[in-house]
Amino acid sequence: IRRQRQMCIRDRIKATIVSTISRLAGAEGINYLPPYLNDPHRRVVANAIEGLNRAGNIEAVPHLLPFLRSPDNRIRANAIKALKGYGKINVANLLRRMLQSDETWMRDSAAYALSVMAKDDALPLLIEAARDTDASVREKARRGIKKLADRGNRVAGRVLAELDRMGTSGGAGAAGFSELEEEMFGQAGERDRLDDSDPQVRLQE
Numbered sequence: 001i002r003r004q005r006q007m008c009i010r011d012r013i014k015a016t017i018v019s020t021i022s023r024l025a026g027a028e029g030i031n032y033l034p035p036y037l038n039d040p041h042r043r044v045v046a047n048a049i050e051g052l053n054r055a056g057n058i059e060a061v062p063h064l065l066p067f068l069r070s071p072d073n074r075i076r077a078n079a080i081k082a083l084k085g086y087g088k089i090n091v092a093n094l095l096r097r098m099l100q101s102d103e104t105w106m107r108d109s110a111a112y113a114l115s116v117m118a119k120d121d122a123l124p125l126l127i128e129a130a131r132d133t134d135a136s137v138r139e140k141a142r143r144g145i146k147k148l149a150d151r152g153n154r155v156a157g158r159v160l161a162e163l164d165r166m167g168t169s170g171g172a173g174a175a176g177f178s179e180l181e182e183e184m185f186g187q188a189g190e191r192d193r194l195d196d197s198d199p200q201v202r203l204q205e
Contacts, residue, residue, distance in 0.1 A: 015043040022051025029055035046074045053082035065109040111137045115144030
C-alpha cells in the first residue's frame with residue numbers, strides 16, 4: 001500500500017511538472033512535451049496534450065492524432081480540442097503532407113483522423129488515402145467516405161461504389177476517381193486554393 005501511495009504521489013508530481021512546463025514554455029513546448037505523451041500515467045499524458053494545445057504549433061498535430069482513439073475520455077477530449085484550435089486549413093494541409101509520408105503510421109493516423117472528422121471538405125483527402133498502398137489506411141479512408149455517403153453526399157456515394165467495385169485491389173486501381181475529383185473540385189481547383197499563399201484565396205468557399 002505504501003509503495004502504491006508513493007507511486008501515486010510521484011505521478012501527481014510528474015503531472016504537475018508537465019503542467020508547469022506547458023505554462024512556462026509557451027510556444028517552445030513542442031520541444032519538451034512530446035516525450036510525456038508516452039507516459040503510462042493518464043494525467044501526465046492529458047497535461048502534455050493540453051500543453052501542446054497551448055503551444056499552438058501545427059507540427060504538434062502528428063503527435064496528437066493517435067490520441068483520437070484513446071479510451072480515456074479526458075485524453076481524447078483534450079486531443080480533439082487541440083486539433084480544433086489549429087484551424088481547418090492548417091490541419092488539412094498537414095494531413096495531406098502526412099498522407100504523402102513514407103511512414104505508414106503517419107498515413108494511418110491521418111486517415112483515421114479524416115474518418116473521424118468525416119466532413120464534406122475532407123473528401124478529397126479521403127480519396128487520396130483510399131489510393132494508399134496499405135490496406136489499413138485504405139480501410140480507414142473507406143470508413144470516412146461511407147460516413148459522408150450515408151449523410152447524403154452524392155459524390156462520396158459514387159466514390160464508395162467505385163471502391164466496392166474495385167474490391168480489395170486498393171490504391172493502384174483507383175484511377176476511376178479522376179472524373180469524380182474533377183466534379184468535386186471544379187475548374188477552380190480546391191487543392192490549389194488550399195495551398196495558395198494568399199489567405200483570402202485559401203479561405204474562399
